[in-house]
Amino acid sequence: MSSSSSSSSSPPCPKKMITLKSSDGETFEIEEIAALQSKTLENMIDENCASTPIPLPNVKGKILAKVVEFCTKHAEAGADAETLRAWDAEFVGVEHAIVFDYILAANFLEIPTLLDLACESVAEMIKGKTPDEIRKFFNINNAFSPEEEEDVRRQNQWAFE
Amino acid sequence: MEEEEEQKPAMTPCFSSSSKRRKSRSGAPSFAPINNLDDGCLMHIFSFLSPIPDRYNTALVCHRWCYLACHPQLWLRVDRSVKDSSESGVFPNIESAVSAARPGDTILIAAGGSHVASNIQINKPLCLIGGGQLPDETMLLCSRGSDSALEFLSTCKLSNLTVKAELGCCLLHRSGRLIIDGCILQCETDPLDYLSCPIVSTATGSKVVSSPIGYHGNGVSVSQTRIEGGAKAVLTSGDLALQRVRVMCARTNLFFWFDVECPS
Numbered sequence: 001m002s003s004s005s006s007s008s009s010s011p012p013c014p015k016k017m018i019t020l021k022s023s024d025g026e027t028f029e030i031e032e033i034a035a036l037q038s039k040t041l042e043n044m045i046d047e048n049c050a051s052t053p054i055p056l057p058n059v060k061g062k063i064l065a066k067v068v069e070f071c072t073k074h075a076e077a078g079a080d081a082e083t084l085r086a087w088d089a090e091f092v093g094v095e096h097a098i099v100f101d102y103i104l105a106a107n108f109l110e111i112p113t114l115l116d117l118a119c120e121s122v123a124e125m126i127k128g129k130t131p132d133e134i135r136k137f138f139n140i141n142n143a144f145s146p147e148e149e150e151d152v153r154r155q156n157q158w159a160f161e
Numbered sequence: 162m163e164e165e166e167e168q169k170p171a172m173t174p175c176f177s178s179s180s181k182r183r184k185s186r187s188g189a190p191s192f193a194p195i196n197n198l199d200d201g202c203l204m205h206i207f208s209f210l211s212p213i214p215d216r217y218n219t220a221l222v223c224h225r226w227c228y229l230a231c232h233p234q235l236w237l238r239v240d241r242s243v244k245d246s247s248e249s250g251v252f253p254n255i256e257s258a259v260s261a262a263r264p265g266d267t268i269l270i271a272a273g274g275s276h277v278a279s280n281i282q283i284n285k286p287l288c289l290i291g292g293g294q295l296p297d298e299t300m301l302l303c304s305r306g307s308d309s310a311l312e313f314l315s316t317c318k319l320s321n322l323t324v325k326a327e328l329g330c331c332l333l334h335r336s337g338r339l340i341i342d343g344c345i346l347q348c349e350t351d352p353l354d355y356l357s358c359p360i361v362s363t364a365t366g367s368k369v370v371s372s373p374i375g376y377h378g379n380g381v382s383v384s385q386t387r388i389e390g391g392a393k394a395v396l397t398s399g400d401l402a403l404q405r406v407r408v409m410c411a412r413t414n415l416f417f418w419f420d421v422e423c424p425s
Contacts, residue, residue: 097194103202115205122195123209131221140193143223152227156217158318158340159265159286 018045019053020068026061027053030068034075039110058108063101066091070114092121096138196225203229212265213286236267236290241274255281255289255301262287270322272298278310278324279303283317286337291321296345296387300325309333309361319344326357330396334362334421339381348391358396359388366400366423381421387414395421 016032035041106115210216220230252258264285272293278301291299303310303326316337323345324331331346346359364379406419
């Protein structure tokens with residue numbers, strides 16, 4: 001499980017850890033095998049930049065903690081799909097603003113599993129709602145004039161006839 | 162952002178509304194955290210929504226969402242040079258794209274060369290768009306032995322494509338509303354032109370429902386389309402009839418506008 005090309009001279013430890021530093025200065029430790037879920041971190045590990053703490057200026061400490069938790073959970077061997085799915089559902093069952101932060105972090109760190117999970121949960125929030133309900137839910141200003149709205153409706157109308 | 166009219170002297174503070182298109186930002190701008198996401202992330206979210214009705218509903222939310230929900234990046238693409246199915250959303254032929262598409266999806270067909278289209282049945286609302294600048298650049302070829310290139314059992318839209326049938330017909334319309342905009346339909350010319358026909362409609366007229374949106378019911382709507390070859394442009398074996406035909410003669414081509422509908 002440990003990498004064969006270990007550059008550190010310390011005694012071989014069973015799990016190789018990587019240190020990540022958030023935008024607000026907090027540091028987090030993550031197992032290398034869990035970090036490999038992030039393509040960004042994987043590239044850094046491959047290029048041997050992972051021996052010092054990796055600064056992540058785009059991710060706040062609060063979010064980075066959760067991302068580390070996610071990657072660690074998903075790197076666990078022997079987790080069955082059902083429990084993992086339930087755990088995932090709980091993971092994104094939080095305030096929207098936090099889910100958006102997950103999306104931004106997963107996008108920056110290139111973690112496809114987290115990105116898909118978070119995006120799909122936002123899509124679930126949009127499903128079945130009318131445009132007005134969507135605007136209210138996400139607090140979006142309606143910048144369409146009635147004529148513009150009519151234009152958009154007409155453009156897409158072909159599919160509804 | 163506030164108006165920049167602060168310098169105007171002795172004016173009652175009011176929004177300058179010269180046109181009836183007044184921007185509805187008459188309060189403090191509200192903060193929408195979701196709009197903090199960049200375009201790629203929002204499009205990724207929209208890709209999980211089915212086009213009908215959810216993605217079309219998101220297009221009505223605000224300008225930015227409209228731009229992203231209708232963005233070509235969310236379309237399916239047909240590209241003959243694709244070897245394997247590694248890239249999602251890209252298909253080597255039209256049949257696979259049609260079967261993978263969800264109702265309401267748009268399929269962009271790559272320009273250049275010709276795509277084989279042989280009796281492709283479409284039974285869900287789809288929009289097929291040619292990827293070139295002109296309809297001539299994207300060619301769907303229906304070779305001898307096939308009845309038609311495309312067979313429509315559902316409302317569909319075709320745009321910017323050329324459909325060429327060697328024998329048989331280009332488009333077979335069974336039901337739903339077929340919209341053909343800016344296309345080229347080519348059939349056999351003399352002496353075998355009686356054998357092929359650009360549009361064949363076997364649909365029957367249903368009750369005409371008049372609504373603000375327009376005509377509801379089975380029919381074909383053709384606009385700005387060149388029709389070449391074939392003895393007749395439209396062959397109907399159901400109740401529908403040709404209506405409102407207009408022709409524009411350009412230097413080398415004829416452009417048609419017409420509808421095939423239940424005669425009222």
